[in-house]
Amino acid sequence: MTDELDRVRDHYRATGLTDRLKTALAVLGSEEQRLGPEQLATLDQFHTRGLAATAELANLAVITADMSVLDVGSGVGGPARFLAAAHGCEVTGVDLSEPFVEAARYLTARTGQDGKVSFETGSALALPFEDGRFDAALLQHVAMNIADRPLLYREIRRVLKPGGKFATFDVVLNGGDPLYPVPWAKTPGESFLLTAEATCEAVEAAGFGTLVRRDDTAMAKAWFAELRASGPPPLNLGVVMGKGFAELTTNLGRNLMQGRLGILTAVFEAVPTKAL
Ligand SMILES: C[S@@+](CC[C@H](N)C(=O)[O-])C[C@H]1O[C@@H](n2cnc3c(N)ncnc32)[C@H](O)[C@@H]1O
Secondary structure (H helix, E strand, C coil), X not given: CCHHHHHHHHHCCCCCHHXXXXXXXXXXXXXXXXXXXXXXXXXXXXXXCHHHHHHXXXXXXXXXXXXXXXXXXXXXXXXXXXXXXXXXXXXXXXXXXXXXXXXXXXXXXXXXXXXXXXXXXXXXXXXXXXXXXXXEEEEECCHXXXXXXXXXXXXXXXXXXXXXXXXXXXXXXXXXCCCCCECCECCHHHCCCCEHHHHHHHHHHCCEEEEEEEXXXXXXXXXXXXXXXXXXXXXCCHHHXXXXXXXXXXXXXXXXXCCCEEEEEEEEEECCHHHC
């Protein structure tokens, strides 16, 4: 593992995560009681606008039941469980953080989705899958932890079939220096943000054509304003990331409100290799 990947793993180390989840989820019923994926949505969708953002991205990518979908940087597995439940597809998640993968498997057992949804520990920069295995790939709030974007997007292109969809939802630079700490990095040295333009250029250079490109900053700002007014729900990402997480989320909101950062939604299509 490189220093950079070690730093990312440290950031998402989440000691005792599965036990903390078990304790927090006791409010929803006993360990034997099956949970609906939507009951977990306030703590298992680790990105701006939560479940609504995943649902929109899946619709934009036109995910269907016959697809095999890869979620790159799958966190504790909320997006993967939602995709399988709402679209009927098979989903594989891959994440660098072992505690997150363990927690994702635990939560998937609680929702009874083990047959359709699975998780592996691995790096987005060396995906543990053969060429052309997937019909679609999702990448939500992950790229800002990754310096080598050309390699990231080439790896995603490699594991997709020609014509496969790549849907990304990420934080981007937007004309100012970000305030730290933020949810993905305690310091600027752990953060590798690009502008929306540079992100799309890097994706296209890896063998993709752009289908959809949208600036979702305004919607994200509205979501943060609402969150500030209502306060966090009882089951929230603090269970996953620990007590200090609220400050990191607040800083992301400030960065968006002050025009330092933006939110990019985009869907690409894998160009057949011969056309490259
Ligand atoms: C902010 S969370 C987003 C999780 C998930 N995509 C979601 O939206 O719920 C970022 C995730 O990316 C993972 N990650 C960061 N760099 C990675 C890499 N190089 N390879 C695999 N996973 C990575 C982290 O471990 C973490 O789980």
